[in-house]
Amino acid sequence: MDAAIFTVIGEPTRLRILEALRERAQAVGDLVAALGSTQPTISKHLKVLREAELVNCRVDAQRRIYELNAEPLQEIDAWLQPYRDRWNHSLDALEQYLDDTDREDE
Secondary structure, three states, rough: OOOOOHHHHOOOHHHHHHHHHHHOOEEEEHHHHHHOOOOOHHHHHHHHHHHHHEEEEEEOEEEEEEEOOOOOHHHHHHHHHHHHHHHHHHHHHHHHHHHHHHHHOO
């Protein structure tokens, strides 16, 4: 996995764009309105997201429609899995400890 993706999604405006596109594909103008930003700013961030392959763009007459490409995010999910496993193991151990303690109190 390319660690640069964390830099891309770590920027607040780009993260908000991804969150907006998670719901549905949107035109640049819709993103500008939804995020309360300017068209040049949103376009700049969309270019970075496109280069990172986090969004796809298609042309619809005069509009550019952007949609989320979740594939690179699946790589992050796979990278995070060992950490989730570790936390789940710790939480299972805590649950067992609390169950044992509760039985001792009865």
